[in-house]
Amino acid sequence: MHPRIVDTLKRNQLSITDSRKKILEMFLQRKGALAHADIEQQSGEEFDRVTIYRTLQTFVEKGIIHTIPSADNSVRYALCKDDCSEGHHHDNHVHFMCDHCGTTYCLDHVTVPAVVLPSGFKVTQVDVVASGTCMKCQ
Amino acid sequence: MHPRIVDTLKRNQLSITDSRKKILEMFLQRKGALAHADIEQQSGEEFDRVTIYRTLQTFVEKGIIHTIPSADNSVRYALCKDDCSEGHHHDNHVHFMCDHCGTTYCLDHVTVPAVVLPSGFKVTQVDVVASGTCMKCQ
DNA sequence: TATTATTTTGCAACATTGTTGCATTTGAAC
DNA sequence: GTTCAAATGCAACAATGTTGCAAAATAATA
Ligand SMILES: [Mn+2]
Ligand SMILES: [Mn+2]
Ligand SMILES: [Zn+2]
Ligand SMILES: [Zn+2]
Numbered sequence: 001m002h003p004r005i006v007d008t009l010k011r012n013q014l015s016i017t018d019s020r021k022k023i024l025e026m027f028l029q030r031k032g033a034l035a036h037a038d039i040e041q042q043s044g045e046e047f048d049r050v051t052i053y054r055t056l057q058t059f060v061e062k063g064i065i066h067t068i069p070s071a072d073n074s075v076r077y078a079l080c081k082d083d084c085s086e087g088h089h090h091d092n093h094v095h096f097m098c099d100h101c102g103t104t105y106c107l108d109h110v111t112v113p114a115v116v117l118p119s120g121f122k123v124t125q126v127d128v129v130a131s132g133t134c135m136k137c138q
Numbered sequence: 139m140h141p142r143i144v145d146t147l148k149r150n151q152l153s154i155t156d157s158r159k160k161i162l163e164m165f166l167q168r169k170g171a172l173a174h175a176d177i178e179q180q181s182g183e184e185f186d187r188v189t190i191y192r193t194l195q196t197f198v199e200k201g202i203i204h205t206i207p208s209a210d211n212s213v214r215y216a217l218c219k220d221d222c223s224e225g226h227h228h229d230n231h232v233h234f235m236c237d238h239c240g241t242t243y244c245l246d247h248v249t250v251p252a253v254v255l256p257s258g259f260k261v262t263q264v265d266v267v268a269s270g271t272c273m274k275c276q
Numbered sequence: 277t278a279t280t281a282t283t284t285t286g287c288a289a290c291a292t293t294g295t296t297g298c299a300t301t302t303g304a305a306c
Numbered sequence: 307g308t309t310c311a312a313a314t315g316c317a318a319c320a321a322t323g324t325t326g327c328a329a330a331a332t333a334a335t336a
Contacts, residue, residue, distance in 0.1 A: 015303055017313065036293080048315050053294070055313095069209040069267055073293090073322085094253055099262070113251040115232055115266060120273030124237070128253060129207055129265045135258030153283065153332055174322085186286050191323070193284095211294085211322090 002028045012062040012086070019047045023055050024064070033068055033076035033095075033104035066091040068104055069127050076104045092126070098134035105134065140166045150200040150224070157185045161193050162202070171206055171214035171233075171242035204229040206242055207265050214242045230264070236272035243272065 005024050009016050023039060039052050056077055059065040063084030068076040080091055094110040097103075112128045143162050147154050161177060177190050194215055197203040201222030206214040214235075222228055232248040235241075250266045 015312065017303075019314075049293090050295085050316085051314055067209040069207040069265075071205040071207040071213055071265070073211050073213055075209055075211055094255070096255065096259055096261075105259075107255060110253065110255060113253060115248065115251060115268060117232070117234065117245060117248060117268060120276070121234055121268070122271040122276070123234075123268045124270040125268065127207075127209070127265075127267045127269075129267075130253060130255060130259070130261045130263065131265075132262040133260040138258070138260070155284065155332070157285075187322090188287080188324085189285060 001025060004028060008064060012064060014058065014062065019051050019055055020058075022046065023052065024059070027065060027077075027079045033078040033106065035074050035076050037074070062086055063089055068095045068097075068106075069129060070097065078104070078106045081106070081108055089125075094128045094130060096134065097129060097131045098137055099131055100133055100137035103134055103136075139163060142166060146202060150202060152196065152200065157189050157193055158196075160184065161190065162197070165203060165215075165217045171216040171244065173212050173214050175212070200224055201227055206233045206235075206244075207267060208235065216242070216244045219244070219246055232266045232268060234272065235267060235269045236275055237269055238271055238275035241272055241274075 001021065002025055005021050005028065006016060008024060009020055014020060022043060026034060026039060026042060036052060036056065039056075040049060043052070056065070060067060060077070063080055063086055065077045066080050066084065066089050068078060070076060076097075078095075080089065084090055091106075092112045094107045094112055096105040096107055098105075112126050115123070115126055117123055139159065140163055143159050143166065144154060146162060147158055152158060160181060164172060164177060164180060174190060174194065177194075178187060181190070194203070198205060198215070201218055201224055203215045204218050204222065204227050206216060208214060216233075218227065218229055229244075230250050232245045232250055234243040234245055236243075250264050253261070253264055255261055
């Protein structure tokens with residue numbers, strides 16, 4: 001088991017349960033983003049669908065993972081690598097979704113450019129999602 | 139009825155039906171983006187849910203409307219204002235979702251900034267979705 | 277305009293996805 | 307080990323999305 005798992009859960013004052021350990025491990029191994037359906041498939045019958053929903057929700061609230069918007073009604077989740085904490089996400093990096101293999105990448109080193117909006121709009125967050133073909137699918 | 143409705147349908151080689159006229163009118167009047175659920179509510183019992191799904195799909199394919207990604211499993215749709223056509227969208231403007239009132243705006247005059255990705259990624263589209271508070275909700 | 281051919285619609289049936297309440301189980305604290 | 311709080315599984319439900327097909331509406335043709 002990945003050494004960071006228990007650490008992360010403790011640091012966020014979450015009790016150490018099988019499902020949390022397993023789901024967090026999936027994120028740590030897979031690197032790329034995961035949709036709810038991916039987790040459900042990978043885990044087989046190991047735990048209930050409802051538990052996955054609640055675990056993802058908890059992880060987002062605690063700042064362990066962040067959501068990635070999509071245009072296909074299938075939100076992805078990925079590990080936060082920055083200094084995110086309860087209620088304060090700082091995942092201002094660009095995401096990439098491959099049209100071919102479906103993989104979603106967190107481009108941690110590509111920060112979202114500043115966007116200047118018309119006066120009147122108070123911006124608190126900017127999501128940038130690029131899509132196309134990834135290096136594996138050329 | 140809005141004068142552009144029949145024009146738009148004809149230009150895209152779509153037959154003029156009640157549901158298409160009505161749904162297109164909603165987009166022309168409302169300006170902001172609409173989710174499937176919005177359309178279903180606004181139309182009451184006028185036509186079937188399935189018809190709405192199919193109409194939205196057709197409009198997207200024809201380049202009449204475009205999708206706006208979201209992080210809450212609720213894709214929005216908005217009128218294309220550019221030179222979009224069948225299979226070729228060019229809606230490279232920024233979108234804004236108000237956290238308070240839920241309105242989604244197409245900021246037609248704010249073009250998406252160029253993003254430079256690591257080599258290996260072939261980008262075909264970039265979506266920028268900002269969120270925060272809109273001018274009406276300050 | 278009337279007839280025919282094509283397209284769209286509504287309906288039903290189904291699949292998938294997401295939510296809620298509550299009893300049971302598990303983990304943390306003592 | 308016992309106690310208390312939190313998390314889980316289950317069931318039941320709601321919401322969302324998909325497909326096939328007969329009926330209806332529209333477009334094309336005569
Ligand atoms: Mn990310
Ligand atoms: Mn738009
Ligand atoms: Zn790929
Ligand atoms: Zn607002």
